[in-house]
Amino acid sequence: MFKKLDPKKLFEDLTNTQVWRSMFRGGTWKDTSRDRAQHILGNVWLHLHPARIRRRAVDFKYTWGLGGLSFLLFLVLTATGVVLMFYYRPTPDLAYRDMKDLQFVVSMGTFMRNMHRWAAHTMVMIVILHMVRVFLTGSYKTPREFNWGVGVILLVLTLFLSFTGYLLPWDQLAMWAVTVGTNMASSTPFVGAEGPFSSLLGVGLKNDARFGLLGGTAVGSATLVRFYVLHCIAVPFITGADNRRIIDRSFLAYS
Amino acid sequence: MSDLPAFPKPELTRRSFLLWGWAAFLAFLAGSVGSVLRFFLPNVLYEPSQKFRAGKAADYPLGVTIDKAHRVWIIRNEKGLYAMWARCTHLGCTPNWFPAESRFRCPCHGSNYTIEGDVIAGPAPKPLWRVQVVQTPQGDLVIDKAIMEDRPGLREKVPFFIALA
Numbered sequence: 313m314f315k316k317l318d319p320k321k322l323f324e325d326l327t328n329t330q331v332w333r334s335m336f337r338g339g340t341w342k343d344t345s346r347d348r349a350q351h352i353l354g355n356v357w358l359h360l361h362p363a364r365i366r367r368r369a370v371d372f373k374y375t376w377g378l379g380g381l382s383f384l385l386f387l388v389l390t391a392t393g394v395v396l397m398f399y400y401r402p403t404p405d406l407a408y409r410d411m412k413d414l415q416f417v418v419s420m421g422t423f424m425r426n427m428h429r430w431a432a433h434t435m436v437m438i439v440i441l442h443m444v445r446v447f448l449t450g451s452y453k454t455p456r457e458f459n460w461g462v463g464v465i466l467l468v469l470t471l472f473l474s475f476t477g478y479l480l481p482w483d484q485l486a487m488w489a490v491t492v493g494t495n496m497a498s499s500t501p502f503v504g505a506e507g508p509f510s511s512l513l514g515v516g517l518k519n520d521a522r523f524g525l526l527g528g529t530a531v532g533s534a535t536l537v538r539f540y541v542l543h544c545i546a547v548p549f550i551t552g553a554d555n556r557r558i559i560d561r562s563f564l565a566y567s
Numbered sequence: 568m569s570d571l572p573a574f575p576k577p578e579l580t581r582r583s584f585l586l587w588g589w590a591a592f593l594a595f596l597a598g599s600v601g602s603v604l605r606f607f608l609p610n611v612l613y614e615p616s617q618k619f620r621a622g623k624a625a626d627y628p629l630g631v632t633i634d635k636a637h638r639v640w641i642i643r644n645e646k647g648l649y650a651m652w653a654r655c656t657h658l659g660c661t662p663n664w665f666p667a668e669s670r671f672r673c674p675c676h677g678s679n680y681t682i683e684g685d686v687i688a689g690p691a692p693k694p695l696w697r698v699q700v701v702q703t704p705q706g707d708l709v710i711d712k713a714i715m716e717d718r719p720g721l722r723e724k725v726p727f728f729i730a731l732a
Contacts, residue, residue: 419606420606
């Protein structure tokens with residue numbers, strides 16, 4: 313009844329799945345010069361730009377430049393965000409005052425803050441439009457299924473960046489928006505204190521998803537510094553890495 | 568050919584138009600870079616003012632009193648009162664006053680100063696800075712650290728010295 317476990321056969325089965333082949337493209341290793349070239353050109357770590365682009369794949373009427381626009385907005389947000397970090401201190405006493413200083417007494421401060429805000433709102437919009445375009449042109453189909461997966465992660469990260477940035481002005485809107493947003497996390501199945509099945513895992517008020525996000529049981533100074541780190545370092549870093557993957561792979565049509 | 572009317576010379580040639588275009592673009596770039604650099608120089612400071620009130624002259628005892636918040640010494644002697652910026656002229660540390668030795672000693676590189684602010688030991692190149700100290704009609708001391716003097720003869724006169732009976 314039980315067959316002997318063969319690690320080699322198991323690995324072959326794994327690498328033959330659609331999920332694996334969409335993530336590590338180039339096909340099985342045949343050690344021909346064409347095969348070697350395809351593996352190296354298609355490897356995200358070895359090759360940073362697509363070696364070959366089809367004219368139709370970059371036609372403006374086909375892509376509407378939405379991917380490039382979202383990447384440009386990401387760069388604008390990184391640059392203006394770093395600039396704003398020079399004045400902003402993430403503590404309850406100083407955050408709101410530093411934000412007001414940026415608006416009213418720092419030279420070019422209003423411009424930088426407004427540019428960051430408008431670019432953020434625009435990026436959320438453009439990223440959604442990009443997703444619609446990719447869906448309508450069927451660009452998620454084989455062999456680019458994994459790009460759709462990365463794209464979904466990027467959409468979630470963009471929304472999460474928007475959400476974490478929401479708290480940083482530390483005004484009434486920010487406080488209550490994050491109170492409401494994190495309360496939703498406590499309704500998550502299994503990991504939210506008020507969600508279904510949480511009692512099975514012993515998840516309560518002080519160890520659920522909401523608690524982890526807030527760094528406490530209510531929005532406070534721990535939440536502010538937590539959201540600041542997520543907004544300025546953790547999430548932009550992951551988003552940048554994922555962007556890299558998308559840009560590299562979206563133009564590669566061969567498997 | 569000579570009876571053809573001469574082609575009118577355009578007032579604005581393509582070449583000069585493009586040159587002006589590039590010049591305007593470069594001016595815009597320079598302005599942008601300049602204004603971003605200006606962003607990094609704060610307009611409002613959250614540190615003690617250079618000019619501040621320091622109480623009544625009569626409240627200061629003979630000898631050296633340090634105002635740590637404003638980083639000045641207020642020094643009272645038999646003739647009157649003066650103020651010195653508590654900043655070593657070598658590399659900017661704050662020297663300490665040692666009453667037993669009657670001298671300022673800098674902990675960083677060992678410069679020594681007299682109570683007058685003159686260098687008596689160590690690498691300091693210049694005497695300590697006296698700062699402006701004047702009295703309001705009500706008798707409050709007003710110290711302005713932005714106005715400084717270190718030349719003997721001038722530093723013992725108004726507005727760097729207040730004669731007291």
